[in-house]
Amino acid sequence: MRIACPFCGPRGVDEFAYLGDATVKRPNADAPDALPAFVEYVYLRDNPAGLHRELWQHALGCQSWLVVTRNVRTHVIDQVEAARDVAAARSSEAE
Amino acid sequence: MSTDNYSIFSVLREALRGHTGWKPAWRDAAPKAAYDVVIVGGGGHGLAAAHYLAKEFGVTNVAVVEKGWIGGGNVGRNTTIIRSNYLLPGNIPFYEHSMKLWEGLEQDLNYNAMVSQRSVINLFHSDGQRDAYARRGNAMRLHGVDADLLDVAELKRILPMLDYENARFPVKGALRQKRGGTVRHDAVAWGYARSADGRGVDIIQNCEVTGFRIEGGRILGLETSRGFIGAKKVALACAGNSSRVAAMAGMRLPIESHVLQAFVTEGVKPFIDTVCTFGAGHFYISQSDKGGLVFGGDIDGYNSYAQRGNLPTVEDVCEGGMALMPAIGRVRLLRSWGGIMDMSMDGSPIIDRTPVEGLYLNAGWCYGGFKAVPAAGHCLAHLIARDEPHPVAAAYRLDRFATGRTIDEKGMGAQPNLH
Amino acid sequence: MSQSNRLAAGGLIDRASSIGFTFDGRRYAGHPGDTLASALLANGVKLVGRSFKYHRPRGVLTAGSEEPNALVELRSGARREPNAKATVAELYDGLEATSQNRWPSLAFDLMAVNQLASPVFVAGFYYKTFMWPAKFWEKLYEPMIRRAAGLGRLSGEADPDSYEKITAHCDVLVIGSGPAGLAAALAAGRSGARVILAEEDFALGGRLNSDRRLIGDKTSAAWAAEAVAELESLPEVTVLRRTPVVGVYDDGVYAALERVSDHMREPGAHQPRQRLWRIVAKRSVLAAGALERPIPFGGNDTPGVMLASAVRTYLNRFGVAPGKRAVVYANNDDAAATIADLAAAGCEVVAVVDARGDAPALHAAARAARASLVFGGAIARAYGGRSLKGCEIVDGRGGGFKVACDLIAVSGGWNPSIQLTTHLSARPVWDDRLAAFLPGARPVGMEVAGAAEGAYGLGDALAAGFRAGAAAAEACGFAAGAVDVPATDQEPGDTHGRGPWRSPVKRGKAFVDFQNDVTVSDVELAAREGFKSVEHLKRYTTLGMATDQGRTSNVLGLALMAEITGRSIPETGITAARAPFTPVAIGALAGAHRHKEFRPTRLPPSHFWAEEQGAVFTETGQWMRAAYFPRPGEKDWFESAVREVTTVRTAVGVYDASTLGKIDIQGADAGVFLDRVYVNAFSSLAVGKARYGLMLREDGVAMDDGTTTRLGETHYYMTTTTANAGGVMRHLELCKQWLWPELDVHFSSVTDQWAQYAIAGPRSREVVAALVDEGFDVSNEALPYMGARELTVCGGVKARLFRLSFSGELAYELAVPARYGDAMIRAIIKAGEPFGICPYGAEALAIMRIEKGHAAGPELNGNTTAADLGMGKMLSKKKDFIGRTMSGREAFLDPERPSLVGFRPVDRSARLRSGAHFVPRGETPSAANDQGYMTSTAYSPSNGHWIGLGFLARGPERMGEIVRAYDPVRGGDVEVEVVSPVFVDPEGARLRG
Structure with missing residues (x-):
């Protein structure tokens, strides 16, 4: 598997570290139902058998965290984005 | 029982007539309209649960539905190791229960699954690892499980092929469980299937679940590729695909699906007599009765439903192998395969009721599902029949993530790919 | 011994040069260009191995990596290599080969007694017996089975050869160098694309060398040689011989294995034995060809039974006649060429048995060879034991006769080599017309050309290869232009082999999987017992699981199961291959990562200085850290570490903390x-x-x-x-x-950018003062505990000085740029000499941190909370932080949780050990009484006895209580008193002094 780092170009998967699902969002700790929301955030996953948005870090490269959209049945990668851009877009949507 | 009794006498009798008298090991059943219990997944766990339901709990109006052929999932895609060398009190009694069932399995099933208690040896390479294994061994002993520490002199006798001279991470000793070992994996599925079938269980192959019928919070049955099947109780035993199937019942699970690769070499004459794990790299190895060195290492580390992995993991595992035993350099890797693991968020399984009444979950086995087959089947059968967890599986609750009573052997937290 | 079966002329061997080799200790001669198999056949050696289960005598069946029978041990000593295929092993001068899986000798194998019991030893018999009594399995049955199983032997010694890995990027990877592969490489190479052509054989050309065909006015072998010469002249083309592509991975990554020096007695200086290529290719062309399949009949494993295409390879490529009197048994027209080539080589073709009713091509060939011809017939049985003596032939009308022969050439049709198309999980597709599996979905970027996609004709293969090579190059942005596909001679007729799949006569054992001894009867038994899907068939009978990876048996077994159960082949199942395509030595996949080079070694800046001091080192992850610095007269680590601790606590010591x-x-x-x-x-x-x-x-x-x-x-x-x-x-x-x-x-x-030294002990301030440059004040007032400042040392070296203490003494950490690290340690030691400084290592550090009750790795074990560690009060209530909310879960607040406390032995002379579990005094050790565990222990020189840290249920409430530290795996059972985890200077006066 090879991942096209937006900053470094396509590199072998062995340069990257995996974290997991990029669709879960850290809840507001001050909300009244914060604990159940955190339990869901930390533990529950859709784990789809198809397109999966997931976090990888170019750990042996530029250190960038990336949001990779990948089909987990075929391992075919559709899209690679910088995590900070996705996060920024997501928080501006939320506002 | 409708099946043959297997013995040396029946084999000799058949030998005289060209083996023309053997009956099918199990019937290829078609689904009935309804059952008391339907188990989703014709792997080791589902077939074992059917066997114990019928044999121990007297529940025989049971079907096992399997989307492909039985035994085609992880029970046929593993490295065949059995052991109960766990650290935490939530795990040890369960895996020891499994070990005891393994010890009587063949007589129970009238099927030789080649349970081979050849010992499992976990090597350590530092003082810190030694202490961690001592803690584990002591925990095992407190639970009545066998464990001993080996020093290097003993190891040299048992495992002369290790690199003791020039290793990057010198071998300093090992934790051994003598009762650990290996089992002929496919035979486990077939043996349970044959026994369950003989007790009246319908094993329905090529029958894929497409949905659940749930009304008023209660399960009524399942939609399948071979039509609706009514059921008073339904149990999921489809590790690898647990999340997908549970989603049909509206549930999200603390599980990710990951691929674990495993490897076997060409057959060679006896080389290693035990199961051995490397403590400073990702590598473990044993030798099958047929002569192949069976080995594996770490999961690839990313979500996957593809039953195959990538090259860096293959290299990593073989590097571990050569670092540990440079005498395997010239033996050739023959086959590799990938299994899809239900990697749970704490590295431990779930055997529990679900929010849907009558729907039971057996999932999250990570890469430890094979050794658990007998106990998982037995505890799942207990849960289904009695509607309460078996005492040895009492910690495998679904709510433990909310309460914080997680069972994290490796101490890696909520990151499935690190367990 | 003379090469009695070597033809007078022909073949791609160097007849001018003779090389010697041994098989089972006997000396033979061959030529450069031979394989071990061709050389043995040339010398008239037919018996080369024994089968896995029945120990039946076996000969050479094929001429390639699909060989199931001719397996030998190559070389000797630590270089012994089990299960080497004689059909692949390239002959070199001094080659040593030994037969395997026989005792006492190949010709007289006592284990062949198994054949007598063969009515019992059918597929899966072991699942039905060996169960009583249960404990006999490990003691008797299993050792017996294990000794009998396996094939060759490992040496048991470390592999003396080295391996390496290389990563290569290219535009077009061409896999296989037969007609389609050479054409593809030519088309892509001529366009200027970066091409890698990988061929598993040592000779390029595939069947172009095995068959006598014409391309234009040249022989096929001559055309191949010219094509290779052109490819090697193209600057962007890399030709890899002896390099099978063994695996296809995601996103155009291919693994290939180059046998760099397996064709030599041993690798040359600085030369690896093998090299793993990780090839990243934008496009690939799979031109792996096709393999012939056998037709099972009784005794079809007798040495002398050979695939018809392999017979041609031995005749044409190696100049060897595998027999003198041949019978040809075929269900397709491809064998016509075998008949013709045998006749041309002067071998007698006594009979041609065509399993079909009437086929003109074989008719003509048989007539030309003056062979008798049987239409709609079959071979009922071959006989001869260790060497074929003849066979019984039946015709379609119930008649039969015996003929004497020493060679049976069998052709059951062809299986395209599509394995690499399935490595990414694509399912092959059954084609009824070709009676073969064809590639299904291709891996992204891969094209399949030639026989591998069912284009068996030479002309078709060439055309497909040129087309695929050009298309691949164009996809990479190169202009390939039009290609002139050369004309070829007359193609054979219908070569598809649509059955019959086996001889209809059941006499004796008819093998489907030769190496694993799986017969037609075993397939029938599997069907009878319900193992009808292909996955069950393979697992129950072991069909296709041998070192040949089922190349000659998988499709055949599947077809037989379909026939037996009355289903179509696709209904019965599909066989999809997994990596590797051909078996790969583990050493090659590991490359240089073995011994000390298994993983990188990180050395802190003082390492070479510490070596000079005679330090003993210990691995900490990738780091090598000094464990202790022995002095003359100290007899073990304990004495040295205790002396180092005492020096720090009474004078001053220095420790390299750079690994933090x-x-x-x-x-x-x-x-x-x-x-x-x-x-x-x-x-x-x-x-x-x-x-x-x-x-x-x-x-x-x-x-x-x-x-x-x-x-x-x-x-x-x-x-x-x-x-x-x-x-x-x-x-x-x-x-x-x-x-x-x-x-x-x-x-x-900046871990690697700063060298950081802890200077600890009551005299540390004096040492530091001697090091810092003038004008910098390191007094307690100017730099109090937990103070830090940037300054210069030793005359202008930029540094950071921290007043930190892990040891609990007055202490500093001095950081300088890593390039000054070596000079710095020497300067510290020099400055410290007047104050009695000594370097201390990880052992002394560990003792001192336990004396101070500091948590470290054993306590931060991934399951402990801040409260468990006694730091619950540190959790800020004024802000959110990672982990705050989840710290409030009910189990985290459980007062029964084991918490960190200290321990000392009641008997002060007793030793404590980490890993012991705590059991209440007077209670039986049991799971119910397990109350926690010891995490860290040390002999405390300051206290004069052993001390420990550990987690104990309600620990902090139990100060003064005595519990058992139970350690059965080391025979330990010590009574310990629960105490504060801080054993030295609990008020912290020293570090603030």
Whole structure:
């Protein structure tokens, strides 16, 4: 598997570290139902058998965290984005 | 029982007539309209649960539905190791229960699954690892499980092929469980299937679940590729695909699906007599009765439903192998395969009721599902029949993530790919 | 011995040169260009191995890597290589080969007694017996089975050869160098694309060398040689011989294995035995050809039975006649060429048995060869034991006759070599017309050309190869232009072999999988017992699981099962291959990563100095750390470590702390950021001050700890534990980039940039004062405990000085740029000499941190909370931080949780051991009475007895209580008293002094 780092170009998967699902969002700790929301955030996953948005870090490269959209049945990668851009877009949507 | 009794006498009798008298090991059943219990997944766990339901709990109006052929999932895609060398009190009694069932399995099933208690040896390479294994061994002993520490002199006798001279991470000793070992994996599925079938269980192959019928919070049955099947109780035993199937019942699970690769070499004459794990790299190895060195290492580390992995993991595992035993350099890797693991968020399984009444979950086995087959089947059968967890599986609750009573052997937290 | 079966002329061998080799100790001669198999056949050796289960005599069946029978041990001593295929092993001068799986000898194998019991030893018989009594399995049955199983032997010695790995990028990877592969490589190579042509054989050309065909006016072998010459002249083309592509991985990654020096007695100086190629290709062309399949009949494993195409390979490529009197048994027209080539080589073709009713091509060939011809017939049985003597032939009308022969050439049709198309899980597709599986979905970027996609004709294969090569090059942006496909001679007729799949006569054992001894009857038995899917068939009978990977047996077994159960082949199943395509030595996949080079070794800046001091080192992850510095007269680590501790506690010592993770943190929001990742506050920390910090994971469990110093308003310097340095850095980046991208903060790992020395002990201030440059005040007032400042030492060397203490003594950590690290340690030692300084290692450090009750790796074990560690009060209530919410889960608040306390033995002379479990005094050791465990222990020179740290249920409430430290795996059972975890200077007066 090879991942096209937006900053470094396509590199072998062995340069990257995996974290997991990029669709879960850290809840507001001050909300009244914060604990159940955190339990869901930390533990529950859709784990789809198809397109999966997931976090990888170019750990042996530029250190960038990336949001990779990948089909987990075929391992075919559709899209690679910088995590900070996705996060920024997501928080501006939320506002 | 409708099946043959297997013995040396029946084999000799058949030998005289060209083996023309053997009956099918199990019937290829078609689904009935309804059952008391339907188990989703014709792997080791589902077939074992059917066997114990019928044999121990007297529940025989049971079907096992399997989307492909039985035994085609992880029970046929593993490295065949059995052991109960766990650290935490939530795990040890369960895996020891499994070990005891393994010890009587063949007589129970009238099927030789080649349970081979050849010992499992976990090597350590530092003082810190030694202490961690001592803690584990002591925990095992407190639970009545066998464990001993080996020093290097003993190891040299048992495992002369290790690199003791020039290793990057010198071998300093090992934790051994003598009762650990290996089992002929496919035979486990077939043996349970044959026994369950003989007790009246319908094993329905090529029958894929497409949905659940749930009304008023209660399960009524399942939609399948071979039509609706009514059921008073339904149990999921489809590790690898647990999340997908549970989603049909509206549930999200603390599980990710990951691929674990495993490897076997060409057959060679006896080389290693035990199961051995490397403590400073990702590598473990044993030798099958047929002569192949069976080995594996770490999961690839990313979500996957593809039953195959990538090259860096293959290299990593073989590097571990050569670092540990440079005498395997010239033996050739023959086959590799990938299994899809239900990697749970704490590295431990779930055997529990679900929010849907009558729907039971057996999932999250990570890469430890094979050794658990007998106990998982037995505890799942207990849960289904009695509607309460078996005492040895009492910690495998679904709510433990909310309460914080997680069972994290490796101490890696909520990151499935690190367990 | 003379090469009695070597033809007078022909073949791609160097007849001018003769090379010697041995088989089972006998000496033979062959030629460069031979394989071991061709040379043995040339010498009239037919019996080369014994089968797996029945120990039946076996000969050479094929001429390639699909060989199931002719397996030998190659070489001797530590270089012994089991299960080598004689059909692939390239002959070299001095080659040593030994037959395997026989006793006492190949010709007289006592294990062949198994054949007598063969009515019992059918597929799966072992699942039905060997169960009584249960304990006999490990003691008797299994050892017996294991000794009998396996084939060759490992040497048991470390592999003396080296291996290497290479990563290559190309535009077009061409796999296989038969007609389609050479054509594809030519088309792509001529366009200027970067091409890698990988061929598993040592000769390029595939069947162009095995068959006598014409391309234009040249022989096929001559055309291949010219094509190779052209390819080798193209600058962007790399031709890899002896290099099978063994695996296809995601995104155009291919693994290939080059046998660099397997064709030599041993590798040359600095030469690897094999090289693993990781090829990243934009496009690939799979031109792997097709393999012939046998037709099972009784005794079809007798040495002398051979695939018809292999017979041609031995005749044409190697100039060897595999027999003198041949019978040809075929269900397709391809064998016509075998008949013709045998006749041309002067071999007698006594009979041609065509399984079909009437086929003109074989008719004509048989007539030309003056062979008798049987239409609609079959071979009922071959006989001869160790060497074929004849066979019984039946015709379609019930008649039969015996003929004497020493060769049976069998052709059952062809299986395209599509294995590499299925490595990424694509399913092959059954084609009824070709009676073969064809590639289904191709891996992204791969094209299949030639026989591998069912284009068996030479002309078709050439055309497909040129087309695929051109298309691949064009997809990479090269202009391939039009190609002139050369004309070829007359193609054979219908070569598809649509059955019959077996001889209809059942006499004796008819093998489907030769190596695993799986017969037609075994397939029938599997069907009878319900093992009808292909997966069940393979697993129950072991069909296709041998070292030949089922090349000659998989499709045949599937077809037979379909026939037996009355289903179509696709209904019965599909066989999809997994990597590797051909078996690969584990050493090659490991490459150079063995012995000390298994993993990189990191050395702290003082390492070479420490070596000079005679330090003993210990592995800590990738780091090598000095464990202790023995002095003359000290008899073990214990004495040295105790002396080092005593020196630190009474005078001064120096320790290289550079392995700690060090992270430079800068930005306007650095303080706010640290507040969110640590449980305690850092934004309020004054410039020039350091603070201990604890980080949790989001699930509330302790992750790492260390001190972080504020060097400026927007500048912090964090230290982490050695083990977690990488993980913490990754975590910080995630928090910043993903959770809080709006924060202005940046990180840089500076672990390798700073050498950092702990100078500890009551005299440490004097040592430090001697090192810092004039004008810098290191007095307690100017630099109090937990103070920090930037300054210069040793005459202008930039440095950072921290008043930190892990040992509990007055202590400093002095950091200088890593390039000064070696000079710095020498300067510290020199400056410290007047004060009695000694270097101390990891052992002494560990003793002192346990004496002070500091948590470290054994306590931060991934399951402990801040409260467990006695740091519950550090959790800020004023801010959110990672792990805060989840720390409130009910189990985290359970008062029964084991918490950190100290322990000392009731009998002060007793030794404590980490890993012991705590059991209440007077209670039976049991799971119910398990109350915790010891994490760290040390002999405390300051206390004069052993001390320990550990987690005990309700520990802090139980001070003074006596419990058992139970350690059955080491025979330990010691009574210990629960005490405070701080054993030295609990008020902390020394470190503030």
